[in-house]
Amino acid sequence: MNISLDEFGFEVSHGYNLEKLRAVDSPDCFDDFARFWQAAFEECRKSAPLPELRCTGGSHKGWKVFDLSYQSTNEVKIQAWALIPEKKVPKRAFVITHGYGGRECPDYHLSFQDSVLIFPCLRGLGKSRMKPFSDDPNWHVLHNIDNRDHYILRGCVEDVWQCVHSILQLFPYLESHIGYLGESFGGGIGALALPWDNRIQLAHLCVPTFGNHPLRNALPCTGSGQSIQNHYKKVGDLIYKTLSYYDAAVAAKYIKIPVHCGLALVDPAVPSPGQFSIYNALSCHKKEFLLDAGHYPYFGEAGQRKLMHQDIEYFFKDL
Numbered sequence: 001m002n003i004s005l006d007e008f009g010f011e012v013s014h015g016y017n018l019e020k021l022r023a024v025d026s027p028d029c030f031d032d033f034a035r036f037w038q039a040a041f042e043e044c045r046k047s048a049p050l051p052e053l054r055c056t057g058g059s060h061k062g063w064k065v066f067d068l069s070y071q072s073t074n075e076v077k078i079q080a081w082a083l084i085p086e087k088k089v090p091k092r093a094f095v096i097t098h099g100y101g102g103r104e105c106p107d108y109h110l111s112f113q114d115s116v117l118i119f120p121c122l123r124g125l126g127k128s129r130m131k132p133f134s135d136d137p138n139w140h141v142l143h144n145i146d147n148r149d150h151y152i153l154r155g156c157v158e159d160v161w162q163c164v165h166s167i168l169q170l171f172p173y174l175e176s177h178i179g180y181l182g183e184s185f186g187g188g189i190g191a192l193a194l195p196w197d198n199r200i201q202l203a204h205l206c207v208p209t210f211g212n213h214p215l216r217n218a219l220p221c222t223g224s225g226q227s228i229q230n231h232y233k234k235v236g237d238l239i240y241k242t243l244s245y246y247d248a249a250v251a252a253k254y255i256k257i258p259v260h261c262g263l264a265l266v267d268p269a270v271p272s273p274g275q276f277s278i279y280n281a282l283s284c285h286k287k288e289f290l291l292d293a294g295h296y297p298y299f300g301e302a303g304q305r306k307l308m309h310q311d312i313e314y315f316f317k318d319l
Helices: 033-045 152-170 185-196 223-246 248-254 272-281 301-315
Strands: 052-060 063-071 077-085 092-096 115-121 178-183 202-206 259-264 286-291
Touching: 033 152, 033 185, 033 223, 033 248, 063 115, 063 152, 077 152, 092 152, 115 152, 152 178, 152 185, 178 185, 185 202, 185 248, 185 272, 202 301, 248 272, 259 272, 259 301, 286 301
Parallel strands: 092 115, 092 178, 178 202, 202 259, 259 286
Antiparallel strands: 052 063, 063 077, 077 115
16 A cells, blocks of 8 residues: 655565564563563552443443543552443453544443443543643653663553453353453553463453664654654663563463454554564464554555454354
């Protein structure tokens, strides 16, 4: 697919065809990468999420619509939506995160009518807007980036873990029947969260970000990636003292559950080599679905997305 170079001022394929994308490796990491995240998960599990459901009075496609709130780490309260089947006992549950624009409503187009669907707004974004976090992705992604232990992305990963914990408190019989869906920002956060939380059985990551930071910082892009690049120009390699622990392509090496990935062949916001770096690093059972582009509207996108969602439904059929 061709995208006008004049629109972005750089070649959105970054010179990578599919063959080159399939060959992208993952970067080196610190020896304590896994220990850092395992310790973060164990620390998070000590926090009680105290989930609260409030019926909105609304319904859609056989679900009752609830507002959900739960306690995450650092005294952050996360706001979410919960869709719960009206006339069926749910057989499974999904944590469904969002892109860096946050979300203003659930994804009603999903067809998992036998499932509880939870749509958390991760800290600082969407319904979980709060001080001291900016809801502007360009600033949100830089929050505490100079502090490995308090970088904003760690908190967002912990928000996902606490969402899983909330599901198991509200629906304990759904243990071993929990899936994860994340796109863009949510895809990258998912890759960071999945290796350490064995309560999630299957996952879908679509155009995931935060993959291969050294390569990503060398490829022109828009959005939050550009914000990190601008910060890199100021502080240089010091940025990797934090970002090396938040590389989704490194975390992907540790994922053991089956993963379905939607990967864009070109993407102005999340360079495709970074997406494929995550996918290529997976040693678990994995399946890909190729999209012509990510973060850019194109002719035929609706049809491709429909086919991808059918693929996802099949992928999760035995959850």
